[in-house]
Amino acid sequence: MRKSAQAARVPSVVQQPTESTIGIDLGDRWSRYCMLDAGGTIIEEDRVRTTAEAMAERFGKRAATRIVIEAGTHSPWVSRLLESLGHRVIVANARKVRLIYESDRKNDRLDARMLAKLGRLDVSLLCPVQHRSAEAQADLAVVRSRDALVAARTQLINAVRGMVKAIGGRLPKSTTAAFAPKMTVLIPAELKTAVEPLLKSIRVLSEQIGRYDEQIEHLAEKKYPETRLLRQVKGVGPLIALPYVLTVEDPTRFRRSRQLGSFLGLRPRQRESGDSAPQLGISKCGNNHLRWLLVQAANYTLSRLAPDSRLRRWGLGLAARGGKNGKKRAVVAVARKLAVLLHRLWVNGEVYEPLYGVEPQAA
Numbered sequence: 001m002r003k004s005a006q007a008a009r010v011p012s013v014v015q016q017p018t019e020s021t022i023g024i025d026l027g028d029r030w031s032r033y034c035m036l037d038a039g040g041t042i043i044e045e046d047r048v049r050t051t052a053e054a055m056a057e058r059f060g061k062r063a064a065t066r067i068v069i070e071a072g073t074h075s076p077w078v079s080r081l082l083e084s085l086g087h088r089v090i091v092a093n094a095r096k097v098r099l100i101y102e103s104d105r106k107n108d109r110l111d112a113r114m115l116a117k118l119g120r121l122d123v124s125l126l127c128p129v130q131h132r133s134a135e136a137q138a139d140l141a142v143v144r145s146r147d148a149l150v151a152a153r154t155q156l157i158n159a160v161r162g163m164v165k166a167i168g169g170r171l172p173k174s175t176t177a178a179f180a181p182k183m184t185v186l187i188p189a190e191l192k193t194a195v196e197p198l199l200k201s202i203r204v205l206s207e208q209i210g211r212y213d214e215q216i217e218h219l220a221e222k223k224y225p226e227t228r229l230l231r232q233v234k235g236v237g238p239l240i241a242l243p244y245v246l247t248v249e250d251p252t253r254f255r256r257s258r259q260l261g262s263f264l265g266l267r268p269r270q271r272e273s274g275d276s277a278p279q280l281g282i283s284k285c286g287n288n289h290l291r292w293l294l295v296q297a298a299n300y301t302l303s304r305l306a307p308d309s310r311l312r313r314w315g316l317g318l319a320a321r322g323g324k325n326g327k328k329r330a331v332v333a334v335a336r337k338l339a340v341l342l343h344r345l346w347v348n349g350e351v352y353e354p355l356y357g358v359e360p361q362a363a
Contacts, residue, residue: 022059022067023116025108026050026074032108034116045109050074052081060085068119068126070094070111076131090119092126095285132249139219140246143239144289146212150176153205156198163191177206216242229345232352234307235300236342240293244342247290257343264291266336282332291335298334302327309354311337 020043024033027050035044048058055078059067064086069075071094079089092115118125132140157179164171167188174182180203187195220227220238227241254260261267265285271278284291300306302315311334319330345352 020065021116021120022065023112023114023119024067024069024078025111025115026069026072026078027108028074030108031055031074032112034109034112036116036120040117040120042113045112047108050078052077055081056085059087062087064088066090066119068092068115070097070115071129071131076137077134079131080134090123090126091129091131092118093129096125096127130253132246136246136249139223140243142212142215142219143243143246146209146216146239147289149205149209149212153202153209156202156205160187160195160198160202163195164188167191177210180206213239226346229349230342232345233297233338233341234309234354235297236338240297241342243287243290243293245346247287248343248346251343251347254343257340257347260339260343261336264294264336264339266291266294266332266339294335294338295331297338298331301334301338302330307354310356310358311341311354313358 020035020037022033022035024031029050030047031050032047033045034042037043048054059082066088067082068090069078069082070092075091079091082089097114097118115126131137153176157176160183161171164187167190169188171183171186180199184196184199187199217238220231220242224242224245227238227245230236230241230244231238248254248260248263254263262283263286265283265288267283269280269283271280298315301309301312302319306312314337315330315334318333319326322329341352344350
């Protein structure tokens with residue numbers, strides 16, 4: 001006789017910890033740590049300088065154990081250092097550890113205790129994150145350095161436009177790259193002394209940004225050739241493909257491509273209770289920079305300049321029936337589909353067909 005699913009179910013057994021656990025609250029100069037034994041008793045508490053030498057000296061001679069740290073500025077290099085010493089390192093998602101950041105008794109010592117206790121009981125409560133490698137982090141710094149220069153150039157351009165507008169003038173539209181040469185002759189005489197150094201700085205920044213563009217193109221072509229698969233999608237160039245590859249790093253760690261939407265914070269938040277199911281915005285978890293890049297690519301996909309594609313038609317249809325905020329919701333939805341599509345192309349190595357399964361529009 002066939003047993004029912006309910007009858008065949010075996011009760012789960014809670015596994016008691018069999019090893020010690022260390023929680024470390026990382027600080028800029030000093031870090032607090034707390035060590036618990038298998039029974040949860042505190043056996044050691046102290047602080048250590050947040051340097052590679054001090055960390056190696058304090059934890060290098062210990063037997064391999066589980067160490068829990070919180071994601072932050074120092075967590076990438078600290079996690080790699082502790083793993084090289086033979087320890088199992090759990091990097092807790094800081095946004096998920098509500099017991100720490102919402103506590104009314106918050107200090108470094110108690111934070112280290114809480115990390116150790118959570119790591120001892122159930123690692124899944126920490127929603128562990130996986131840091132990228134040191135090499136990927138260094139290559140991604142090239143992209144972020146370019147973004148910093150672009151932000152500085154934009155701020156200077158806005159300052160120049162504001163100064164001219166304040167005395168009754170108005171500068172014409174221009175691309176950022178051509179702004180300095182074009183506006184030099186259009187600056188009012190009374191502002192030349194104040195504005196010319198700004199225009200010179202804008203010109204220098206544009207040259208440096210151009211050199212970064214060449215470096216990013218070289219990295220994408222030579223060091224990360226898998227970016228070519230992603231660049232099959234119109235609107236996805238090296239400035240998007242390279243950060244995508246460096247952020248995901250290992251595509252096989254996701255069982256399904258659809259998980260990329262949640263990984264990058266493009267999934268709507270949920271707060272259901274009884275009959276109440278309000279429509280909320282996206283979670284905005286994960287990498288802010290890559291999420292912003294995908295939104296820019298989605299904006300292009302839905303613009304008049306973009307070629308016809310199945311994704312574009314779907315997004316425009318969603319925007320048309322979405323009401324007042326239909327366009328915004330469509331952009332986010334297209335960005336989420338782009339994240340999934342790029343992962344799928346990367347894993348399968350497929351040739352992208354923009355109009356797969358649909359008829360091309362009549363001219």
